[in-house]
Amino acid sequence: MFKREAGASPGGETVIAQGVKVDGEFTSNGNVIIEGEVTGSVVVAGDLHVGPSARIHADVSAQNAMVAGEIGGNMRVADRLELVESSRVMGDIEAQVLSVAAGAMINGRVSMGEKVGGKKVNE
Amino acid sequence: MYLYIYDEFVQEKRHEREVASIENRLTDLGITGKIIRLALFKRADEQIRDEARRGVSTVVVVGNDHTVRKVLDAVVEVGLPLGMIPVGGESAFARMIGVSSGVASCDVLSARVIQQVDVGLLNGKRFVAGLRVLTPEAELFCDGRYRVTLTDRGTMEIHNFTTFDAIEQEEVGNPQDGTLDAVIRTDGRRSFFRRKQSCQTRLPIHTAFLQSKHPIRVLCDGEEMRADQFQIGVEEGTLKVITGRARKF
Secondary structure (H helix, E strand, O other), X not given: OOOOOOOOOOOOOEEEOOOEEEEEEEEEOOOEEEOOEEXXXXXXXXXXXXXXXXXXXXXXXXXXXXXXXXXXXXXXXXXEEEEOOOOEEEOOEEEEXXXXXXXXXXXXXXXXXXXXXXXXXXX | OEEEXXXXXXXXXXXXXXXXXXXXXXXXXXXXEEEEEOEOOEOHHHHHHHHHHOOOOEEEEEEOHHHHHHHHHHHHHHOOOEEEEEOOOOOHHHHHOOOOOOOHHHHHHHHOOEEEEEEEEEOOEEEOOEEEEOOOOOEEEEOOOEEEEEOOOEEEEEEOOOOHHHOXXXXXXXXXXXXXXXXXXXXXXXOOOOOOOOEEEEEEEOOEEEEEEEEEEEEEOOEEXXXXXXXXXXXXXXXXXXXXXXXXX
């Protein structure tokens, strides 16, 4: 689901690469890869890949997410959230399934279960 | 009936033989039509509109990418299919739509396979391929919701297909999806063990706004334009083009 060569930009996917800053309400109907900086809010209807160089200062919602970078904001993931060892999340996490690698950092409240927060992402 | 728009340079003596063989092939295929020869003070727009009222069914550009740019607004407005016969060297637009140069392009015209493609708008003027922002400090405001800026050195482009000079080097955007792509290439950061790696940002956009403290220069379908700000948009499927099998979309 999340495997991808660094620096590549496969067709059809939205990519925010290193060296680019996005500021505002960022929304996407497809899959998104973030390697750069984002502030404001991030709403992704598909899968979200946050690369190790990514710096996100925003509330984030997605269907599935894999995080290797830094997120300063609340995360709301409808299905599966994977935090790899280099990830740092400063905010609350809501997810149905959560995978946390050794070394990953979470500073916030974690909620898990069948219906996260009573409703699905993007409703 | 077909309307052939000959660009000014096509009428030069060095293209005489090539044009004669094209005209012979068009006669063989039975798709001859009215010819309009562009000149210094003779604009194509009005004549295309007049001929459309008289019942012309297809507009064919005989020339290069600049010739396409000269007729694009009028062709989209009248809603007629656009064909191309490239003369006088390589044409990126012809490669995009799968048209070979010279006599072979006449067979593509004759087959008349028509595709509807999106057309970009830059301050109200249409473009078909894409544009490159030549002012690096320009900021891009996308769909009225977010702002995109470069934090490293890089280039910013807006693609419908791609830019004319990059047609052979990269994958071409989908000109039938109703969106443009903001494509930003940055240098990326160099780590101790790895060389600096170029990174490519790709964002689908419907409308955008280019703004800077200084006047902005852009290269749009090969033409340089300057303005304090640029409004960018897309018209979905408004250009009908006659395409060959080797089209890039």
